[in-house]
Amino acid sequence: MSERNRVTLSDVAAVAGVSLSTASRALNGGGRVSVETRSHIAEVARRLDFRPNALAQSFALGRSRTIGILAQNSRGAFTEPVLVGAVAHLGSREQACLLYDTGFAPEKLADGVRRLLARRVDGVLVLGDGLGTQLRSVTGDFSVPVVYAFGLTDRPGDSCYVPDSEMAGRLAGEHLLALGRRHIAHITGEEGDAAAIGRERGLLASLAEAGLPPAGDTLAGDWGRAWGAAACRRLIDSGTRFDAVFCGNDQIALGAESVLRESGRHVPDDVALVGVDNWEYVISGQTTRHLTTVDTGLSALGAAAAAQVADGRDAPGVHSHPCRLVVGATTAGLPSDG
Amino acid sequence: MSERNRVTLSDVAAVAGVSLSTASRALNGGGRVSVETRSHIAEVARRLDFRPNALAQSFALGRSRTIGILAQNSRGAFTEPVLVGAVAHLGSREQACLLYDTGFAPEKLADGVRRLLARRVDGVLVLGDGLGTQLRSVTGDFSVPVVYAFGLTDRPGDSCYVPDSEMAGRLAGEHLLALGRRHIAHITGEEGDAAAIGRERGLLASLAEAGLPPAGDTLAGDWGRAWGAAACRRLIDSGTRFDAVFCGNDQIALGAESVLRESGRHVPDDVALVGVDNWEYVISGQTTRHLTTVDTGLSALGAAAAAQVADGRDAPGVHSHPCRLVVGATTAGLPSDG
DNA sequence: CTGAAAGCGCTTACAG
DNA sequence: CTGAAAGCGCTTACAG
Numbered sequence: 236m237s238e239r240n241r242v243t244l245s246d247v248a249a250v251a252g253v254s255l256s257t258a259s260r261a262l263n264g265g266g267r268v269s270v271e272t273r274s275h276i277a278e279v280a281r282r283l284d285f286r287p288n289a290l291a292q293s294f295a296l297g298r299s300r301t302i303g304i305l306a307q308n309s310r311g312a313f314t315e316p317v318l319v320g321a322v323a324h325l326g327s328r329e330q331a332c333l334l335y336d337t338g339f340a341p342e343k344l345a346d347g348v349r350r351l352l353a354r355r356v357d358g359v360l361v362l363g364d365g366l367g368t369q370l371r372s373v374t375g376d377f378s379v380p381v382v383y384a385f386g387l388t389d390r391p392g393d394s395c396y397v398p399d400s401e402m403a404g405r406l407a408g409e410h411l412l413a414l415g416r417r418h419i420a421h422i423t424g425e426e427g428d429a430a431a432i433g434r435e436r437g438l439l440a441s442l443a444e445a446g447l448p449p450a451g452d453t454l455a456g457d458w459g460r461a462w463g464a465a466a467c468r469r470l471i472d473s474g475t476r477f478d479a480v481f482c483g484n485d486q487i488a489l490g491a492e493s494v495l496r497e498s499g500r501h502v503p504d505d506v507a508l509v510g511v512d513n514w515e516y517v518i519s520g521q522t523t524r525h526l527t528t529v530d531t532g533l534s535a536l537g538a539a540a541a542a543q544v545a546d547g548r549d550a551p552g553v554h555s556h557p558c559r560l561v562v563g564a565t566t567a568g569l570p571s572d573g
Numbered sequence: 574m575s576e577r578n579r580v581t582l583s584d585v586a587a588v589a590g591v592s593l594s595t596a597s598r599a600l601n602g603g604g605r606v607s608v609e610t611r612s613h614i615a616e617v618a619r620r621l622d623f624r625p626n627a628l629a630q631s632f633a634l635g636r637s638r639t640i641g642i643l644a645q646n647s648r649g650a651f652t653e654p655v656l657v658g659a660v661a662h663l664g665s666r667e668q669a670c671l672l673y674d675t676g677f678a679p680e681k682l683a684d685g686v687r688r689l690l691a692r693r694v695d696g697v698l699v700l701g702d703g704l705g706t707q708l709r710s711v712t713g714d715f716s717v718p719v720v721y722a723f724g725l726t727d728r729p730g731d732s733c734y735v736p737d738s739e740m741a742g743r744l745a746g747e748h749l750l751a752l753g754r755r756h757i758a759h760i761t762g763e764e765g766d767a768a769a770i771g772r773e774r775g776l777l778a779s780l781a782e783a784g785l786p787p788a789g790d791t792l793a794g795d796w797g798r799a800w801g802a803a804a805c806r807r808l809i810d811s812g813t814r815f816d817a818v819f820c821g822n823d824q825i826a827l828g829a830e831s832v833l834r835e836s837g838r839h840v841p842d843d844v845a846l847v848g849v850d851n852w853e854y855v856i857s858g859q860t861t862r863h864l865t866t867v868d869t870g871l872s873a874l875g876a877a878a879a880a881q882v883a884d885g886r887d888a889p890g891v892h893s894h895p896c897r898l899v900v901g902a903t904t905a906g907l908p909s910d911g
Numbered sequence: 912c913t914g915a916a917a918g919c920g921c922t923t924a925c926a927g
Numbered sequence: 928c929t930g931a932a933a934g935c936g937c938t939t940a941c942a943g
Contacts, residue, residue: 243936254914259938267912286691291936294632295919300692301639301669309661310872312854319653322660326647326672329688331639334664350667353624354638424856458856460863486854489827489863496834516650516824516852518762518796525798525827534648581920592930597922605928629920633935 242285251279262287301331302544303351305344305373306362307386309336313533314364317385320537321360328545330357339364341371348376358544360384366397366429380547384540385533392551396540398531399555400433401440406529406560407481407509408441414566416479416507418450422466422491423483424458431455431483434511438481450477458483463490471498478506479566485510485528492526492565508565515563524563531558580623589617600625639669640882641689643682643711644700645724647674651871652702655723658875659698666883668695677702679709686714696882698722704735704767718885722878723871730889734878736869737893738771739778744867744898745819745847746779752904754817754845756788760804760829761821762796769793769821772849776819788815796821801828809836816844817904823848823866830864830903846903853901862901869896 248258253276261268261276268276279285293299302325308314318334325332333354335347351359358379363370363386372390374381383395411419421438423431435453442449454469456462463482467490470477482488488510492502500506513530536556543549586596591614599606599614606614617623631637640663646652656672663670671692673685689697696717701708701724710728712719721733749757759776761769773791780787792807794800801820805828808815820826826848830840838844851868874894881887 245936255937256915256939257913260913263938269912272912286687288936289692290628290632290635290637291919292938294628294921294935295937295939297628297919299628304664309657309664312856315653315657318660319647319656322656322670322672323647323674326642326674329671331669331671331692332660333667333669334660336661336664349624354627354669459861460853461861486856493831493834496831512854514852514854515798516850518650518824523797523799583920593921594923594931595929598929601922607928610928626920629935630922632919632937633921633923635935 242283244285244287247276247280247283247285250283251276297355298357299331299355300329301333301354301356302541303347303354303356303359304332304334304362305347305351305359306334306336307339307364307368307370309334309362311364314362314385316533317362317537317540320534321362321384321541322537324538324541325545328541330545332360344371344373348373352377358382360540360544361386361388363387366400366433380544382540382544384537387553394540394543394549394551395553396536396543396556397553398430398533398536399557400430401437402555403511403529403531403558404434404437404439404481405441406437406558407434407511408438410527410560410562410566411479411481411507411509412441412445412447414479414507417447418475418477419447419479419481420450420470420475420477421453421481422463422470422487423453423455424462424487426455434481434483450479451475458486460486460490463487464494465490467491467494480506480508482508482510485512485514485526488526488528488565503564503566510565513561524561525565527563527566528561529558530561532556580621582623582625585614585618585621585623588621589614635693636695637669637693638667639671639692639694640879641685641692641694641697642670642672642700643685643689643697644672644674645677645702645706645708647672647700649702652700652723654871655700655875655878658872659700659722659879660875662876662879663883666879668883670698682709682711686711690715696720698878698882699724699726701725704738704771718882720878720882722875725891732878732881732887732889733891734874734881734894735891736768736871736874737895738768739775740893741849741867741869741896742772742775742777742819743779744775744896745772745849746776748865748898748900748904749817749819749845749847750779750783750785752817752845755785756813756815757785757817757819758788758808758813758815759791759819760801760808760825761791761793762800762825764793772819772821788817789813796824798824798828801825802832803828805829805832818844818846820846820848823850823852823864826864826866826903841902841904848903851899862899863903865901865904866899867896868899870894 248255258276261273337343359381361383370386370388372388372393387395454466488508495506510526510528513528586593596614599611660670675681697719699721708724708726710726710731725733792804826846833844848864848866851866
């Protein structure tokens, strides 16, 4: 296992008593090589602990075994899990990754493209920062596959992976309905935000299928805890009857919860709460969750996008990545009463 | 900027009317080349948009421009920011990274080492999962630099980067003291956990310097919200007088807060709260923070460790990475009364 | 099925 | 200061 173990293919060939080209073919599976020769060479390679020099291979093949990642903002709270999911998947496929962060500066994009080109990357993953900002397509700049994660581009036909916002709203709605809730209110984040709109659509669709109207109008504000509290107060003051609130994210849900508690309402008995993002971290040995939430699956989304760069099994186009309900104390313990 | 733009060093040399070796030397700064020749070649290279083939360079120099990352658990909640910090820093230094996740399986470590060796990585970053588990040193397996992040090894002299737990406790204590709190209680996570111990030591040190005892004994349990609530209830029931609680992490703090509220105590007027981890995500446009917390700086820690692999400016040994107080509503708005 | 040879594009002693 | 040449270790047509 020592670093000094620089056994070369020539060494293997010499020991096996064959030519360099035969050794190469035998080990790479390609070309015609007799079974005996092949197994003999393989045996010698094993015995000598031969490990092909990846640098030489890359050079000869023109493949870097590296994927370039072009990020708008790699340090964003939501970008991180996408990035980690991608890096981890690529690692499992023996692909390194080279990150270039343009930091929302469009003029840096061209430079990033040039750098990745110079590094002869085998593919490019463009990391957006959500549905809010449209990505500029760089597909045409490369002859290798380009995939976009957590963002949509200005070019139809690009491979894009984004969270399924509508599914998020639908999962929350169906869960609350299954628990017997009939008066479901909705507090969300910024007005006009694409994710917020999708989630609302999903929620309303699930309610419509149950033949129910929402409890009051959707309250839109921002994505912070303070807004969640303010909106919940407004909801209470309005006299609207509600036994559940679907919140645009976990922060809003926590803000709403504190107000519900202060107003003497019990969570979840009087009012059930569902958030989005699954921001509660789980530490080993911990089993109980506080907030019921929808996990948008960003890490898996990053992995899926990475798989597409590396293997390209999916058809091109926009892929809505599924999300998942995570049940916690803010809805649990209530059997469905139909 | 097209991919087809395969201008080679030979092209540059030919157009400039010099030999390949002179062109190489001129562009790489090394060797004796007359000023005119050098600038002429540089000019030609620029005009032709020459970009050296990184694969050929790597092969010739034996340097992969890739750092191997050996992670115990790359998907851990705390490992992620460390990983992202490292990947982002490496990217800015034109270093790709190749992740190998051993997933707590020690027998996979040797395989990971072999793979990184075969890829001829220029350095290795070993990513631990906190102070709880000791890392096995692999420094001896490589001739390139090996650095450990978020964990300590079994070999003295290894370069390790870990969060400064004692500083975390001290920052929390000093902040609460500066706000005039004099009866500071402490609820922490698992008994015997290294981070918990360090934080307690820091808290007690700051109290001792102010000539104050802690309010009651440290309550240790687990790292979950439910424990935070239970411990706070116990604290109240014990009749201990307290006007502040330093909590082992943010989950515990949130659990404690809910109990304080239910018991009619105002946060922060009656009881101020400080957590650890800075788990509250901040979304664009959001300014108010709820929880005062200590950010353990894991992302910067990852970057520092990466910088050490790439440049090696620090002395070897254990580096305690500083943390940072983040003030939120659970302590804010209270002027110091001495 | 097997081997001799060229080639991937750069760096770097070594002569001149 | 400059150039001819070898070498990095592998892959892959091309002959035999």
